[in-house]
């Protein structure tokens with residue numbers, strides 16, 4: 298039996314829709330895989346009652362098929378589903394890493410990214426890899442046209458998760474199909490700024506680069522209290538604030554000494570909007586880790 302911990306992730310970071318992602322130091326899913334003739338899945342932990350155990354409907358089922366590696370799979374969810382923190386991706390990432398070892402497939406971590414991405418197609422309709430990439434590799438990742446670049450940044454973050462659910466599938470339907478040249482120029486500028494910030498480990502540059510005017514505004518409308526929470530986070534010292542993945546989670550970049558105040562300001566602002574929430578004071582962290590063999 299092999300047990301793997303795969304971290305939550307935050308995709309897009311505003312200016313990098315379907316391209317940028319970061320691994321969060323916590324929370325995480327912990328998954329155990331054991332060889333079997335037929336695949337079975339058992340799910341416990343956060344939001345497990347909303348997660349199917351049928352391999353055709355769970356993200357890990359597609360990974361089993363792609364690796365031709367049937368197994369008994371136990372998923373202990375640390376990341377609530379439909380969160381914007383890459384919950385579905387973390388399970389797929391953990392199983393890809395675990396089955397690769399269990400069945401001696403000999404694939405590199407980079408080669409496991411598109412395989413874990415197949416799981417995302419099951420739940421969101423498209424095999425976007427911007428969550429599985431950092432969950433497997435760690436750090437800040439850029440996934441563009443099949444190429445992967447990683448930067449081992451360590452930016453402090455606050456991820457605030459309201460008690461509302463937004464499915465990635467639904468939030469992909471509101472993404473505009475076109476952008477003006479003005480918006481393209483703005484996005485390129487911000488994405489480049491963010492990338493430079495990650496390379497320099499500079500929370501101010503990263504925060505500046507998180508601004509986006511194409512996808513984020515339409516997604517923010519799906520999150521009750523978004524504007525109030527965003528403003529509260531900035532007032533408490535955040536250097537950048539955006540929708541985490543497809544939402545409803547909200548991500549703030551900051552300096553480490555400001556995390557506590559930002560976390561409580563975000564939770565209070567959600568409460569003022571009538572929404573319960575919890576905030577994770579975290580930072581960019583490592584990718585999937587094998588805990589035991």
Ligand SMILES: Nc1ncnc2c1ncn2[C@@H]1O[C@H](COP(=O)(O)OP(=O)(O)O)[C@@H](O)[C@H]1O
Nearest residue numbers: 355356378379380381383384385388420464465
């Ligand atoms: N192993 C899994 N972990 C979490 N969610 C899963 C898993 N397998 C299937 N799902 C389904 O995926 C959906 C959540 O995925 P998604 O909407 O992408 O949100 P998230 O941002 O949390 O990944 C839910 O409908 C959930 O039932």
Ligand SMILES: N[C@@H](CCOP(=O)(O)O)C(=O)O
Nearest residue numbers: 308315381382383465542543
């Ligand atoms: N690029 C995707 C990322 C979805 O992330 P999730 O954590 O909400 O699943 C998108 O924006 O649709």
